Structures are given as structure tokens and as C-alpha cells.
Amino acid sequence: MKIMKYRKIGYWTLTIIFAGMMLLSSFLYLTHNPALVKGLQSLGYPEYLLNILGTAKLLGVIALLQTRSVALKEWAYAGFTFNLIGAAWSHLAEGQPATMVMVLFFVLLGSYILNKKLQAHPEANAASVKHQLA
Numbered sequence: 021m022k023i024m025k026y027r028k029i030g031y032w033t034l035t036i037i038f039a040g041m042m043l044l045s046s047f048l049y050l051t052h053n054p055a056l057v058k059g060l061q062s063l064g065y066p067e068y069l070l071n072i073l074g075t076a077k078l079l080g081v082i083a084l085l086q087t088r089s090v091a092l093k094e095w096a097y098a099g100f101t102f103n104l105i106g107a108a109w110s111h112l113a114e115g116q117p118a119t120m121v122m123v124l125f126f127v128l129l130g131s132y133i134l135n136k137k138l139q140a141h142p143e144a145n146a147a148s149v150k151h152q153l154a
Contacts, residue, residue: 024141031134038127039081042100046081049074063110073103084131090139097132104128 048056049070057067076099083089083096104125111118 024138027134027137031131031138034127034131034134035084038100038124038131039084041124041127042077042081042084046074046077049077062116063114065110076103093135097128097135100128101125 052067052070056070060067060070080096080099080103083092084100086092104121108118108121108125111121
């Protein structure tokens with residue numbers, strides 16, 4: 021039981037850190053932050069891509085944090101993975117560092133792995149909830 025508690029704490033810690041970073045990114049994208057506009061142009065992308073990515077990241081954060089649909093959460097993990105692979109590839113193709121992108125990818129990966137471990141033992145999660153309510 022104790023390991024499940026630590027997994028749950030680890031999962032929510034990584035997930036909230038990642039979601040917070042994506043929420044901040046979404047806000048900066050949707051407000052067309054000048055530094056992001058310049059960065060996007062340096063990668064050869066049009067400015068309107070900020071609106072698409074900002075909206076997708078906002079929806080992805082909502083999907084990642086919700087607890088009702090496993091399938092929706094899986095789609096969010098997949099979408100963020102594709103986004104981060106594309107971002108890393110774009111930066112590396114232009115000779116720019118992709119360090120932060122890789123850090124975010126590993127935070128997302130940790131969240132995903134812990135989420136899978138928690139899903140594999142739903143009875144432990146239910147017992148934990150019952151214990152907390154008692």
C-alpha cells in the first residue's frame with residue numbers, strides 16, 4: 021500500500037509540473053509573446069501556428085488532468101509526445117539546443133509510467149480512497 025501512495029504522489033507531482041509548464045506555454049503562445057514569435061520564426065514556422073499549438077496545449081492539459089476518461093488521457097499523452105518530438109526535431113534541425121524539450125519529455129514520460137502503474141492496481145487506489153474517507 022505504501023508504494024502505491026508514493027507512486028500516486030510522484031504521478032501527481034510530475035503531472036502537475038508538466039501541466040503547469042504546458043499551461044504557461046499555452047498562455048505565451050496564445051498571447052503571441054514576442055520572444056516566442058521570434059523563436060518560431062527562427063525555426064521557419066508561420067506565426068499562426070502559435071494559435072494552433074496554444075489551443076492544443078490548453079486542451080491537452082485539461083485532458084491530462086481529468087480523471088474520468090482513460091482514453092482521453094492517453095490521447096493527451098500521445099499528443100504531447102508528438103509535440104515534444106516535433107519541437108526537439110525542429111530545434112536540432114536548426115542547430116539550436118533542445119535541452120528543455122528533452123527535460124519536459126522525461127517529466128511527461130515519468131508521469132505516463134506512473135499513471136500506467138497506478139492503473140494496473142485499481143484495487144489499491146480504491147482501498148486508499150476508502151482508508152482516507154474513513
